[in-house]
Amino acid sequence: MxxxxxxxxxxxxxxxxxxxxxxxxxxxAFPHRLSFMRTLLRRLNREGADVTRPVWEIDAEGYGRAVYSVALGGDVYSLVAFSQPLAPEARSDRVIATAWDASFALFDGVPTPADLDRLQANVPKQEAGRYSAAELSLSRANRSVRFFEHVVARLASGQQPDPVMLREVGYLMRTTAVYGNGKLGFADRARIADRPAMRTSFHVEMLNVWLIRGFTHDLVDHIAKARNPAGAVALSAASRRALGIGNSTGLGLAPFLVTHxxxxxxxxxxxxxxxxxxxxxxxxxxxxxxxxxxxxxxxxxxxxxxxxxxxxxxxxxxxxxxxxxxxxxxxxxxxxxxxxxxxxxxxxxxxxxxxxxxxxxxxxxxxxxxxxxxxxxxxAAGPRPALDPGMKVADLRALVAAHYGWALAVDFSDAAQQHFFWYVSEAKLEPRLGRRHDEAGAERESPLDIARRVQALMGDLAAAKGGESLALFLMRHPEHRYVARRAQAMADHPYAEIRDNLLAANCRPIDMLRFKLAFFGASKFDPKSDLWTRINMYQGAPGFAEIGQADADDWWLPVLGDAP
Amino acid sequence: MRLSLNEVEVTLKKAAMGAGYATGLAEDTGRACFWLAERGLDAARAGAAALQSPAGGGGGELGDGCLRFAAARVVRDGPSALDLLLSGDASSVELEAADAPLLLVGLAGVAAAVHGVAWRLVHAAGALVIGGDGVDGAMPKPGAMIRLTRLAEATPTGIAPQTGGCEVGDADWAAITALAARLLVPESDASRQAGAGAGAIDND
Structure with missing residues (x-):
């Protein structure tokens, strides 16, 4: 072969x-073997990565802090986990939440006790905290309450989780955001972009999530053991495999695909x-x-x-x-x-x-x-698109015609084609989608209106002399700089643009979410509306103890058995 | 306060949009400030000066190979100045009473890195060379008369970019974030319920 x-x-x-x-x-879209979870786990497998747990300060109720460390590509990364009580009324998967069952940071290296104390003062606050360049990724998660308690109770009574419930839920906790790339003061991507293990986009975030999954497994084992030291059993290997990590994803993912x-x-x-x-x-x-x-x-x-x-x-x-x-x-x-x-x-x-x-x-x-x-x-991303100001207007017209036929065909005199506007809410900067004709705020809409902008550009290009440089054209029309740069990028990046009008009444943001999540490697897409979805990450994937085994890459579209 | 370079770029882009500049110009402002911060230069000061500058100027006039901007507004005029030098439409650019010369340095640095060129910037108090990796020479002050030309060859300065983020002044950053906040839409019941993803309570 x-x-x-x-x-x-x-x-x-x-x-x-x-x-x-x-x-x-x-x-x-479906996950595939080049999805980021797969590429990351193949690398972990290839290197025979060994996950250690140097800190486990968790009480009998499952609250406290823990650290997991793993060496990958010659560098050590540590998940710092905090688990704390959460009032039922405060439990929300939305970005606007301010407290969670657990919060996490992926640390570059092995944190000192001082680092842990600094992180403990900030990580549970998530966006309200500040971070250093040693932090690579930040995340939080909520328990899947009934199932979490079910698993703990079964383990404490010496039994594995009920296979039917396990199939129906499939995770102990759901992450509700996983941040990276310099947000809130943590490390810019440049810090790790040249490391072979982290060159692929989102490997940092996927490593964070894989370690969180292992933490959730250890957490239920620990609580069950505390409840019944003599009779509790640990999750079986099959149960661990079947338990992924859940995720609730809303509109935040969608603008990313337009921006990048x-x-x-x-x-x-x-x-x-x-x-x-x-x-x-x-x-x-x-x-x-x-x-x-x-x-x-x-x-x-x-x-x-x-x-x-x-x-x-x-x-x-x-x-x-x-x-x-x-x-x-x-x-x-x-x-x-x-x-x-x-x-x-x-x-x-x-x-x-x-x-x-x-x-x-x-x-x-x-x-x-x-x-x-x-x-x-x-x-990975590669160089960002640069404007070629020497291009002639006629050549840009040809590029637009070649790559934006889908945009030029939209009839914006039809109100349905401008039904939505994308914006960012004052409420914790949550990305949202508004109905233009019913809601205030359209004057502040985010620049996801690519088709509309392309038509405006083409209208002004048509009125310009074909031999004029783009430099002179844009001096008169700086409003077209954004989309002119995108159009030029299409010559070498033909897959760079979503070829649909994102303002249209029939636009389903869930399509963008599923595409991106499939590229992450997620499966079991469970849409809750056109605006958000639940997914399962790493279900069927090897855990810490299974890295290096022969079948560690064979977990595409997992099938759960009847008796874990 | 200390910021990541990505925070500098993203926030400056939003601030420029909040100040009313077109998205493409705002992108360039963000990238220029990232470039400045990466080289230890005061990106927040440059951005705040440019974005708090009162409206003015009247666009560029091209004659005899020289592009002239009166009462230059660097966010708006800087990209065109560099564009016309790169395209060959102009052999020199003069920016009179430039409101934020340091931002122009950042814009020029990005363009130098992307296009593999270097620039010579002359002002009353001296001159400097701007390459893709850094600057060498005396910085102009706000309000300076600036003459910008393209050098025949890229001139590496040998300055290594800094990682680990950058320090910004609190007053400058407050002004920048206030401009960026102009893009935010106030919360309403309708937007809270229907405009976003993820449910409120989940106990599965």
């Missing part, structure tokens, strides 16, 4: 941005290049075919366990299950043994739902790590 990586593998044509950068398809256009491009270009390489495989060997058939079956069982209350998403899941039965019927070993199996499968998938199409994209990457994993090194 090993292939030399000394030359670029053959590639089929990449899928066009007009196809893949649409909100509805982005909102059907080269990063969005690079993520998407990596996934599409990986798909193109796999589609170019002329013949699959028997082992790979057997693996894919097994993964199709695993996906089917995973889908059977994916239940949500949201009717829109549940309808999509039901359709997906039906499509997947057709996938199973079609993609048997004989069909896949013929030439160009993945090209044929992807082409064939056009008849199925977007969910099925994108699930197949994720699936076919899975057995081809040797072909695609090197692309993981490209999952």
């Amino acid at each position: 090993a292939r030399a990586q000394t030359r670029t593998p053959p590639e089929a044509p990449l899928r066009h941005p007009d196809q893949v950068m649409r909100l509805d398809r982005m909102g059907a 256009l080269t990063l969005l491009n690079n993520w998407m270009a990596v996934r599409e290049t990986a798909l193109a390489r796999v589609r170019a495989v002329r013949q699959a060997d028997k082992a790979t075919i057997a693996r894919v058939v097994g993964l199709i079956d695993r996906a089917s069982r995973h889908l059977a366990q994916w239940q949500v209350a949201d009717q829109v998403q549940m309808d999509r899941i039901i359709r997906l299950r039906a499509d997947w039965r057709e996938v199973q019927a079609l993609a048997n070993a004989n069909w896949l043994a013929a030439p160009d199996p993945w090209e044929r499968l992807i082409a064939h998938s056009a008849r199925w739902s977007l969910e099925a199409q994108e699930l197949l994209v994720a699936l076919v990457l899975e057995p081809y790590g040797d072909l695609v994993d090197d692309l993981g090194d490209r999952l």
Whole structure:
């Protein structure tokens, strides 16, 4: 199976941005082997990383502080965890909350007792605290109250968690924000960007979350043992695997995708290049075919366990299950043994739902790590777009026409196309979405109105001389500087722009959230509205004790058993 | 107080937007202040001076290869000054009574880094060279008459960027955050209930 990586593998044509950068398809994304949790855990696994717990000052009720340390890529990172009582009325997953069951910082190195005391005075306050350049990431979490207590009670009575409840909830705590990159005074990304283990975007945040997951496992073991020292049992290996870490995600993720256009491009270009390489495989060997058939079956069982209350998403899941039965019927070993199996499968998938199409994209990457994993090194931002002021107006017009046809086609005389405005609330800087014609504040809207701005730019470009430089044009029209720079970036970053009008009445922010969360590696998307979703992170992933085992990377779309 | 460089950039961008500048100009202001802070220069002073400057000036006039700005407002005029030197539309730029010369240094530093060039900035009290990695020479004072030209070759100064954040003056930062706050929309019951994600209480 090993292939030399000394030359670029053959590639089929990449899928066009007009196809893949649409909100509805982005909102059907699934985690894949180049998702950040997967790339991080492969690195931890490769290095045989050893997690230690140098501090455990937790009382019988589960309150106190703890530190976990792990060496990765030659550097040590430490999760500093604080667990404190929380009044029921204060428990909220929203950004506007001011207290949580637990709060965390990822520290660069091993904290001293003085560091711990400083962090204890700030971390539980989250945004109301201040931090030093030694802190890399900040997070907080709330207990999944009933299930947390259920697990503790079962362990204390010598039993594992009820498998049905475990399947229904799947985590002991939910994170409600994970911050990085210099927020609140902690380290800028430049501090760690050159470290091989942290070069990939969001590895810091994903390491933070993986360590938090381990802390939640240890916490229930500890409380159960305190309740019944003689009779309590610890979580089994199977239970630990099945317990991920929950997350509630709201609108905060959405503007990120518009603001970080080269990063969005690079993520998407990596996934599409990986798909193109796999589609170019002329013949699959028997082992790979057997693996894919097994993964199709695993996906089917995973889908059977994916239940949500949201009717829109549940309808999509039901359709997906039906499509997947057709996938199973079609993609048997004989069909896949013929030439160009993945090209044929992807082409064939056009008849199925977007969910099925994108699930197949994720699936076919899975057995081809040797072909695609090197692309993981490209999952970082790279240089930010720079304006080329010498470009001629005629050339910018051509660029806009080539890359923004979707924006130029929007009819903004239709009120439905400007239904929403995005803004930031005074309430703890929470990002929100307003209805333009019903709510105040549109004059302060955030610049996510790319399509509208592109049309304004094109109108003024049309009135300018084609041979004029962009420098002269922008001196007269500084209001177009923002979108002119974006348009120029499209020449080298064709996947940089979400190709839909984010102001339109039919815009579903949940699509942006799911896309980004899938790239993180999350699964079991559980939308609670068009504005926020619950997810499960690291469910099925190896824990601290399992890093280095042979199957530590084989946790794509986990299936939970009946008897953990 | 100590800030991360990212806080400097993001907050200055928001402050420039809050002061009424176009998004693209605000982005450039944020990047310029990041560049200044990374080199130990007073980014908050530069930003506060520029964004608190009263409205004025009348845009640039190009003649005989020289672009002239009267009563120059650096947030608005600085990017155009550098653009026209880079595009070759102008061979020199004069900014009269520039309100925030230090911000112009930051804008020039970013442009030098991105385009691989260097700049010569002459003012009444001296001159300085601005490269992508730093500056060398005497800084101009607010209100100075500035003449800016592009040097034939990039001139590395050998100054290493600092990491670990930067110190800013409390008064400057308060002024900047007040401008940034102009972008925030006051809370209402409707926005609290319908405009954001995540539920209030969850006990699953």
